[in-house]
Amino acid sequence: MQSSLNLNVIGDVSLTHSTESDISSVFNSTEDNVVLEDNANVVDSSATNTSRNVISFEIIPVKDNENKSPIFYEKNSLGLASWCIQPLYCYVYNRLIDLRQNLHQREEPEVIARWLLGALLLNPDVSTFWNMRRGLLRSSKIDPIKELQFIDVILYFKAKCFEAFSYRRSVLQFILINDRGSTYNVETILRNEFYITSLAAERYKNNSHAWSHREYIIRMFELKCTKEIDILLTEEWEESTKWCNNHVSDYSGFAYRQFLLKKLLLRAQCPEQSEYFHKICKRREIIYEFVKNTIKDCCDALSDKSDEEVLNRLHGVISIKSSEITFKQTLINLSYWVEDCIINEDLLNAFPGHESLWYHRRFLVFLFITLSNSYANYFTYRVEDSKLFDITKVYNKINKHSESTIITENTYHSLLSMAFRLRNKDIMFAAKQYENYSNDLAEKFSNFLICMKFEV
Numbered sequence: 001m002q003s004s005l006n007l008n009v010i011g012d013v014s015l016t017h018s019t020e021s022d023i024s025s026v027f028n029s030t031e032d033n034v035v036l037e038d039n040a041n042v043v044d045s046s047a048t049n050t051s052r053n054v055i056s057f058e059i060i061p062v063k064d065n066e067n068k069s070p071i072f073y074e075k076n077s078l079g080l081a082s083w084c085i086q087p088l089y090c091y092v093y094n095r096l097i098d099l100r101q102n103l104h105q106r107e108e109p110e111v112i113a114r115w116l117l118g119a120l121l122l123n124p125d126v127s128t129f130w131n132m133r134r135g136l137l138r139s140s141k142i143d144p145i146k147e148l149q150f151i152d153v154i155l156y157f158k159a160k161c162f163e164a165f166s167y168r169r170s171v172l173q174f175i176l177i178n179d180r181g182s183t184y185n186v187e188t189i190l191r192n193e194f195y196i197t198s199l200a201a202e203r204y205k206n207n208s209h210a211w212s213h214r215e216y217i218i219r220m221f222e223l224k225c226t227k228e229i230d231i232l233l234t235e236e237w238e239e240s241t242k243w244c245n246n247h248v249s250d251y252s253g254f255a256y257r258q259f260l261l262k263k264l265l266l267r268a269q270c271p272e273q274s275e276y277f278h279k280i281c282k283r284r285e286i287i288y289e290f291v292k293n294t295i296k297d298c299c300d301a302l303s304d305k306s307d308e309e310v311l312n313r314l315h316g317v318i319s320i321k322s323s324e325i326t327f328k329q330t331l332i333n334l335s336y337w338v339e340d341c342i343i344n345e346d347l348l349n350a351f352p353g354h355e356s357l358w359y360h361r362r363f364l365v366f367l368f369i370t371l372s373n374s375y376a377n378y379f380t381y382r383v384e385d386s387k388l389f390d391i392t393k394v395y396n397k398i399n400k401h402s403e404s405t406i407i408t409e410n411t412y413h414s415l416l417s418m419a420f421r422l423r424n425k426d427i428m429f430a431a432k433q434y435e436n437y438s439n440d441l442a443e444k445f446s447n448f449l450i451c452m453k454f455e456v
Helices: 020-026 029-048 082-101 109-122 127-138 144-157 162-176 186-203 208-224 226-246 251-265 276-291 298-303 307-315 327-350 355-378 383-389 391-399 415-431 436-451
Strands: 056-060 071-074 077-081
Touching (some): 056 082, 056 144, 082 109, 127 144, 127 162, 162 186, 162 208, 186 208, 226 327, 276 298, 276 327, 276 415, 307 415, 327 355, 327 415, 355 415, 415 436
């Protein structure tokens, strides 16, 4: 909300002093409570009245009080005049600390909630105040759905607030896990979280707290909405593609994409659907596009093969027939890694000077080595190997001159490996045609490939 908006003033607090030096004396406890009550009424009513849904909060620069209320509200936006921030926060802070230190002091839960609302709107980084609000939540003194609405406003004001996201997870856990999930539409609540995290990520770049919260929601979906998780992962993958294409420097978004890719690679058999045949054909085409320049007539050589034969050819292994392995699903899972390699390659060709894209390429290299070794051992991608997805640990191990083999001979000469190394060579060559920084990034990536024993 811009300070230049023609905001309507709600409420009417008559103040007798207007000079800045007298502000601290202007706010007596009665007037403070009026301001806090107005704030609370606006936020609380927004949770139950969709026509008055508060979505944002801002501090509006105002030099003096002009004998008016400091509360502004217009077009679902809540504002607070800057002149009242210091005295208002000092008031609620002192009241809350006194209450915290004096265990024998008794106050109505509504009053405490009002004080906490004012304190957290102005300074949401104080964990003590969030813990006090947790106490009210656990004792059922405040409504959890209204709490989610309140945190929405907080995250608009301060999009990268760890304490707010942490408390939001506590509220969700209270709603969905503590024997209360049957009262609410679980899927609706969880899907709303994707909108909240997207808004926070847009308002603050490299917002790791927002993307970590999004990962938590995926895990909650796996726990509470098992039947919808496969569809959700596909939808999130497509949304992640759009986000990364539009935010090539935001590595937090790429880290979330890596999280999704791990989930998709380890996905079990999807339920049979009418479009399943179309899906496998589409995913096969992505893989053929990736390897088509590796050997002559590569696509023709793979097109008439079974899923098992295609996978074995791609990974350079020979397997024994097994009814326990779902090669069709494994091929679909692999296609997501291939798709991400192609997308990353296109972005690097367009933006070779963005370090986040090269770091993501490193992840794809390491992931390929991990998947290849897993397939060589099990002819599929096993959950047991998911712990190997931590690139930092393995990279540190290599830097300590470990003698362990990172990549097998068969994997190095597999069809996928040859295609991947050829594409890595092309993007490094293209990057070196630009300015020095792009050249340095390409050189660092080349050194990484040598370190991983995957040089081109």
